[in-house]
Amino acid sequence: MTTAEETTGGEASAWGEVTPDAARRLLIAAVEAFAERGYHATTTRDIAGRAGMSPAALYIHYKTKEELLHRISRIGHAKALEILQTAARREGTATERLADQVSSFVRWHAGGRTTARVVQYELDSLGPEARKEILALRRQCDAEVRAVIEDGVAAGEFDVLDVKGTTLAVLSLCIDVARWFNVEGPWTPDEVGALYADLVLRMVGVK
Amino acid sequence: MTTAEETTGGEASAWGEVTPDAARRLLIAAVEAFAERGYHATTTRDIAGRAGMSPAALYIHYKTKEELLHRISRIGHAKALEILQTAARREGTATERLADQVSSFVRWHAGGRTTARVVQYELDSLGPEARKEILALRRQCDAEVRAVIEDGVAAGEFDVLDVKGTTLAVLSLCIDVARWFNVEGPWTPDEVGALYADLVLRMVGVK
DNA sequence: GGACACGCTAAGCGCTTGCTCACTTTCGGC
DNA sequence: GCCGAAAGTGAGCAAGCGCTTAGCGTGTCC
Numbered sequence: 001m002t003t004a005e006e007t008t009g010g011e012a013s014a015w016g017e018v019t020p021d022a023a024r025r026l027l028i029a030a031v032e033a034f035a036e037r038g039y040h041a042t043t044t045r046d047i048a049g050r051a052g053m054s055p056a057a058l059y060i061h062y063k064t065k066e067e068l069l070h071r072i073s074r075i076g077h078a079k080a081l082e083i084l085q086t087a088a089r090r091e092g093t094a095t096e097r098l099a100d101q102v103s104s105f106v107r108w109h110a111g112g113r114t115t116a117r118v119v120q121y122e123l124d125s126l127g128p129e130a131r132k133e134i135l136a137l138r139r140q141c142d143a144e145v146r147a148v149i150e151d152g153v154a155a156g157e158f159d160v161l162d163v164k165g166t167t168l169a170v171l172s173l174c175i176d177v178a179r180w181f182n183v184e185g186p187w188t189p190d191e192v193g194a195l196y197a198d199l200v201l202r203m204v205g206v207k
Numbered sequence: 208m209t210t211a212e213e214t215t216g217g218e219a220s221a222w223g224e225v226t227p228d229a230a231r232r233l234l235i236a237a238v239e240a241f242a243e244r245g246y247h248a249t250t251t252r253d254i255a256g257r258a259g260m261s262p263a264a265l266y267i268h269y270k271t272k273e274e275l276l277h278r279i280s281r282i283g284h285a286k287a288l289e290i291l292q293t294a295a296r297r298e299g300t301a302t303e304r305l306a307d308q309v310s311s312f313v314r315w316h317a318g319g320r321t322t323a324r325v326v327q328y329e330l331d332s333l334g335p336e337a338r339k340e341i342l343a344l345r346r347q348c349d350a351e352v353r354a355v356i357e358d359g360v361a362a363g364e365f366d367v368l369d370v371k372g373t374t375l376a377v378l379s380l381c382i383d384v385a386r387w388f389n390v391e392g393p394w395t396p397d398e399v400g401a402l403y404a405d406l407v408l409r410m411v412g413v414k
Numbered sequence: 415g416g417a418c419a420c421g422c423t424a425a426g427c428g429c430t431t432g433c434t435c436a437c438t439t440t441c442g443g444c
Numbered sequence: 445g446c447c448g449a450a451a452g453t454g455a456g457c458a459a460g461c462g463c464t465t466a467g468c469g470t471g472t473c474c
Contacts, residue, residue: 022421038331040245043462045460053422054423054424055462056424059463059464060422065462125245164393165394166402168387169380169403169406172387175383175386177379179383180375186371192372195369195376199410202410227451251431251433252431261452262453263452263453263454264451265432266433267451271432271433
């Protein structure tokens, strides 16, 4: 039998902030199950089983199944935002910063595909208030990318027809990596990150 | 009360091949429900209710709930493939044909977002054999786009580093429109189609 | 060393699910 | 006007769902 930590691999380290240990194991098990089958097709018995616990144990650490998704979604979106902010605020030209944003954002979606899938595709399964909170984080992600593109236009580095639409397309392209990326496929996360950074620089008309 | 046909609008016309009438109404109701809540969160009672029928009526026309998804998925993928083929086989340069593929494919994803969502995002809810059949249609879609990009490279119209990766990115960009497009948002399907055609031509390095 | 809080389990409650079945209604052919 | 097939209904079954509760073992405090 494989434990949750083994199959999730390096992704597990991202959940260090979740304590105690049993709560973290349950959360990692939930990420896996939600990514594989989707939120609604996953049972609380399945989550508890993957974490090596009885079904009732889940409710000691989480009020409901939805709270698990909410926690996963918040931590995941915070990580995504941090990635985009770090790249946006480094030194360098807008071209370099945008390329950095895309390559690191894509690497996260490809390498942590299990987590990214849940974060990006299970938003609609949240209740209205939780969903509103997460949507605010998404708007911040959008703003981080848009700011770099606007910088590039202002500096004369980029040639963009529609900044808002292009920002959306860039984020959309990166996010969809979580849908199609396959660990056993022909590319590593690094390779996809580099390929996508090149494609995005072409989209913004870098000279 | 609004009927299935009213809320789906023009999309309904795409299901003309489904007969008899009651079977078509059920299928359209299922498309709506799956798009709104996802396959697993949709109940057969909900589908039948939207079609104005009793829960048992569904099983006169379909063996299982999964058969509904299978039929929707097959018809939808066939339509997607037809769109890409039509654009690929028209007269014109590779540049014109690729722009046509992207703008019409995006228009379909934006305008028929309800259907496209189900087609593109509920694949994993199918059983193994049905899924295999649908994946074959997806590979054909990929081949149609790749052929046009290869034509453009051979003709010296495009400048592409990685044909396979770029093909995947182009399709990925178009497909993700179904996730974010909002009918009440700032763009019409035509506008997004035009914007995306421009972005894709930049991605392939059109001169 | 007795009391107690804590983490966890076994059992199961109330409800919903996908699906079935006995039965009624509708309707074209003769 | 009768008949059989097709289409649809109301009631309900077995299974599985999210979640609760009563009780057990363990370690910590004084």
